[in-house]
Amino acid sequence: MTVSISFQLNGTSAQLDVADSQLLVEALRQHGSTGTHIGCDTSQCGACVIHVDGKSVKSCTMLAVQVDGKSVTTIEGLTQGQAEDMHPMQQAFKQHHGLQCGYCTPGMVMSAIDLVNHNPDPDEKQIREWLEGNICRCTGYHNIVKAVKHGAQMMREV
Amino acid sequence: MAKTGIGEAVARREDYRFLTGQGKYVDDINLFNQAHAWIVRSPFAHATINSIDKDDAAQMPGVVAIYTSEDFSGAGGVPCGWQVNNKDGSPMNEPKHPILAEGKVRHVGDPVALVIAQTRQQARNAAEAIIIDYTELAPAIDMKAALEPDSAVIHDEVGSNLCFDWELGDKAATEAAFEDAHHVTRLDLINNRLVANPMEPRAAIGDYDSSTGEYTLYTTSQNPHVIRLLMGAFVLNIPEHKLRVYAPDVGGGFGSKIYHYAEEAMMTWAAGQLKRPVKWTAERSESFMSDAHGRDHVTHVELALDENGKFLALRCNTLANMGAYLSTFAPCVPTYLHATLLAGQYTTPVIYCEIKAVFTNTVPVDAYRGAGRPEATYLIERVVDVAAREMNIDPAELRRRNFIQPDQFPYDTPVALTYDTGNYEATLDQAMEAADYSGFEARKREAAARGKLRGIGLSCYIEACGIAPSNVVGALGARAGLYEVATVRVNPTGSVTVLTGSHSHGQGHETTFAQVVSDMLGIDYDAVDIVHGDTAKVPFGMGTYGSRSIAVGGSAIYRSVEKVISKAKKIAAHLMEADVSDIEFENGEFKVAGTDKATAFGDVALTAYVPHNYPLEELEPGLEETSFYDPANFTYPAGTYICEVEIDPETGVVEVMSFHASDDFGNIINPMIVEGQVHGGLAQGIGQALLERCVYDEQGQLLTGSYMDYCMPRADDLPSFSVDTTVTACTHNPLGVKGCGEAGAIGSPPAIINAVVNALSDYNVTHIDMPATPMKVWQHLSNGRG
Numbered sequence: 001m002t003v004s005i006s007f008q009l010n011g012t013s014a015q016l017d018v019a020d021s022q023l024l025v026e027a028l029r030q031h032g033s034t035g036t037h038i039g040c041d042t043s044q045c046g047a048c049v050i051h052v053d054g055k056s057v058k059s060c061t062m063l064a065v066q067v068d069g070k071s072v073t074t075i076e077g078l079t080q081g082q083a084e085d086m087h088p089m090q091q092a093f094k095q096h097h098g099l100q101c102g103y104c105t106p107g108m109v110m111s112a113i114d115l116v117n118h119n120p121d122p123d124e125k126q127i128r129e130w131l132e133g134n135i136c137r138c139t140g141y142h143n144i145v146k147a148v149k150h151g152a153q154m155m156r157e158v
Numbered sequence: 159m160a161k162t163g164i165g166e167a168v169a170r171r172e173d174y175r176f177l178t179g180q181g182k183y184v185d186d187i188n189l190f191n192q193a194h195a196w197i198v199r200s201p202f203a204h205a206t207i208n209s210i211d212k213d214d215a216a217q218m219p220g221v222v223a224i225y226t227s228e229d230f231s232g233a234g235g236v237p238c239g240w241q242v243n244n245k246d247g248s249p250m251n252e253p254k255h256p257i258l259a260e261g262k263v264r265h266v267g268d269p270v271a272l273v274i275a276q277t278r279q280q281a282r283n284a285a286e287a288i289i290i291d292y293t294e295l296a297p298a299i300d301m302k303a304a305l306e307p308d309s310a311v312i313h314d315e316v317g318s319n320l321c322f323d324w325e326l327g328d329k330a331a332t333e334a335a336f337e338d339a340h341h342v343t344r345l346d347l348i349n350n351r352l353v354a355n356p357m358e359p360r361a362a363i364g365d366y367d368s369s370t371g372e373y374t375l376y377t378t379s380q381n382p383h384v385i386r387l388l389m390g391a392f393v394l395n396i397p398e399h400k401l402r403v404y405a406p407d408v409g410g411g412f413g414s415k416i417y418h419y420a421e422e423a424m425m426t427w428a429a430g431q432l433k434r435p436v437k438w439t440a441e442r443s444e445s446f447m448s449d450a451h452g453r454d455h456v457t458h459v460e461l462a463l464d465e466n467g468k469f470l471a472l473r474c475n476t477l478a479n480m481g482a483y484l485s486t487f488a489p490c491v492p493t494y495l496h497a498t499l500l501a502g503q504y505t506t507p508v509i510y511c512e513i514k515a516v517f518t519n520t521v522p523v524d525a526y527r528g529a530g531r532p533e534a535t536y537l538i539e540r541v542v543d544v545a546a547r548e549m550n551i552d553p554a555e556l557r558r559r560n561f562i563q564p565d566q567f568p569y570d571t572p573v574a575l576t577y578d579t580g581n582y583e584a585t586l587d588q589a590m591e592a593a594d595y596s597g598f599e600a601r602k603r604e605a606a607a608r609g610k611l612r613g614i615g616l617s618c619y620i621e622a623c624g625i626a627p628s629n630v631v632g633a634l635g636a637r638a639g640l641y642e643v644a645t646v647r648v649n650p651t652g653s654v655t656v657l658t659g660s661h662s663h664g665q666g667h668e669t670t671f672a673q674v675v676s677d678m679l680g681i682d683y684d685a686v687d688i689v690h691g692d693t694a695k696v697p698f699g700m701g702t703y704g705s706r707s708i709a710v711g712g713s714a715i716y717r718s719v720e721k722v723i724s725k726a727k728k729i730a731a732h733l734m735e736a737d738v739s740d741i742e743f744e745n746g747e748f749k750v751a752g753t754d755k756a757t758a759f760g761d762v763a764l765t766a767y768v769p770h771n772y773p774l775e776e777l778e779p780g781l782e783e784t785s786f787y788d789p790a791n792f793t794y795p796a797g798t799y800i801c802e803v804e805i806d807p808e809t810g811v812v813e814v815m816s817f818h819a820s821d822d823f824g825n826i827i828n829p830m831i832v833e834g835q836v837h838g839g840l841a842q843g844i845g846q847a848l849l850e851r852c853v854y855d856e857q858g859q860l861l862t863g864s865y866m867d868y869c870m871p872r873a874d875d876l877p878s879f880s881v882d883t884t885v886t887a888c889t890h891n892p893l894g895v896k897g898c899g900e901a902g903a904i905g906s907p908p909a910i911i912n913a914v915v916n917a918l919s920d921y922n923v924t925h926i927d928m929p930a931t932p933m934k935v936w937q938h939l940s941n942g943r944g
Binding site for chain 1: 183355
């Protein structure tokens, strides 16, 4: 069955006709938000993390119909298309080489921002525990941890 | 001005697009009128296919076509790119690897039918409706059992499950050395089977332009030109000028995206049949049963020593799993990338190695980060550690006594390589200092007071990178050259476009290569663009694997820049009415020696394209040069890794408390990127040592087929790392570079296991197979308490 849903996507109204069985991540990608990635089929990897009403969720664990009336932010919503407009967390990932192939990166950044929203000054252990649901195969997490620490500091200073 | 030259930690220009969701991976691409594919895969490890009934499925909504092996009767099998010969000189067994299973399936996940529909969900639904009648056969899963006479045979035309029986080294001299030895250390070990698991699952889109007869394949590949060659020439018979292969942003590879896969041929062929694009994206569980796996060696190794701990000889005997079919590079991994590294950093005078490669009813096994070199390093560094303990010599000291000394280079090993340069004591010293090796006993006592068992382990690795001299690998069975190609195109207004055959899938080439070119030309870093991954743009290339991109791809770029400068000097000489021998090039300016005459690089570039005042009778217009760089030798990165672990004796949980890596990568272009490569390699190596293991049950079912079962290293499994470098510049490439991509994954597994065994030294443990899971460690503790 096809269902019409309306929601805020990165600050703009979006209307989509989606199958009632469609996963949110698939609907977003079909709608053009291809910055949200699919890295697994068991809700383990976190490449698809977005924010729904300000909280991080794995968009593969939600149906598209569940965001009807809600506010969705994807990685594309953090910046307005100019390098200098990058969110502090994005800037920190670049500065500290917190990404290599870039595939896990959008989910990692969205998760990290939610961590800092919960805990403005996380220590290394807290960062590592929070990011347990985001798998990165490239970086060994070392620089991601550094980036999140610094990103948190920049977010506090904004 | 920001520092962007060689040696500077320049932040990556790639990052903006990745950080803002603008990376373009294959699954992000959608073509007009695209159909979607779903692949029906075998649920059995070994079975005959009696019938395939696709009638009901063909009537399902949205179905466009269903193909089985008969439809591919005109196509070749998936080719193998490396031939290894048996001890008697006869060639290895090389059974056909069909695009879709022909009458028989040989591993869980073996593709049987291709379903194409308007949507992916429709294709998937139709796939469920295909009725395949199988007769299950006894599987051959365990390598040793697969070689027994009563084993099921996977390929009838081969007659057994032996792919090849190969040897390297002087058997008689090695045996003699063992007979005279003061001490012999023996060890049986397993190098656990791994799944590469780049975070981006494989994907492919085939497209066909009936107006030109041109095919395009979009694919998740580390080497698009090689895919074009293999698929065009050996599988689909499409001439290269009618086949474009494009690998855009690729989300990690680690070896698993080197190979030509059947799905690429399926999509390309189907696009031609249907005259419309066809797209396939693997689900993760599909990746687990269709991406080439890594490692999977079973080894017996022996080390002979004299009374002072000098190594007299090494011999080993290895079973190497090939899986059900030969993947592109599979035969060279346990042979030329493994046995040739068995000297390690040491002067061991004689070495003998036997390798039996075995077919099993499992996914094909091929190169995974390090490819053969981790297996070699693991067996050397484990047996050396056990020898140190048996002879009561400090493990660092035993290694030091056997190092090849700096004045011995170039050094010919007894296993066919010539190391050009190195200083192994320098990296050992640096690592011991950084890790506070001498302070370990105090930390161990402190841990014991907390009820923890603390252990220290080290490993001194070497690898052969910069793959590879074409004539050498050709003599060893490679069916391709292994040079690299670069075109440096100076545009009329002075900016530069570099077309490289290397492929970046996380390595940051767009930054590193631009640093090299802008530094050499003395122009703005932002004026240099790096283009890769598209056979329609880049003349040719062999791609990225084996830590070869800077050593081979970077050298090709270097050579092309040299040619550009050489031609530009002639143009500058003409402009300044000077002799070309008087022209000097510095900081982006051409100068006449001994005068104040100068002309800028940009003016020379413009003149090359607007040749009004130009030596046309001697020189063609334009400023673009191409080089095919074929390396003179491998490069030999080496280093020492030291780690400390703590084991909770109640639970067997191993925690990595510290990890230090000292590496000699030769000269370094971007230290930030190099450190990142080491970090990633360490995580994969520590993952192998403590967490990861691909498991098949006795029936050949893949038990670790998802992230619920296969233990990927996560942020809270790992410590922060300490990394440092020493430098001996490579002697045979112009940048003096060695490559850094695989080192971390090569050197770290034995360091971890050595530390774990060291921590368990009071429990009568001499070896523990990877991964050292809490259960395994706890069992050892339990037995030791016995």
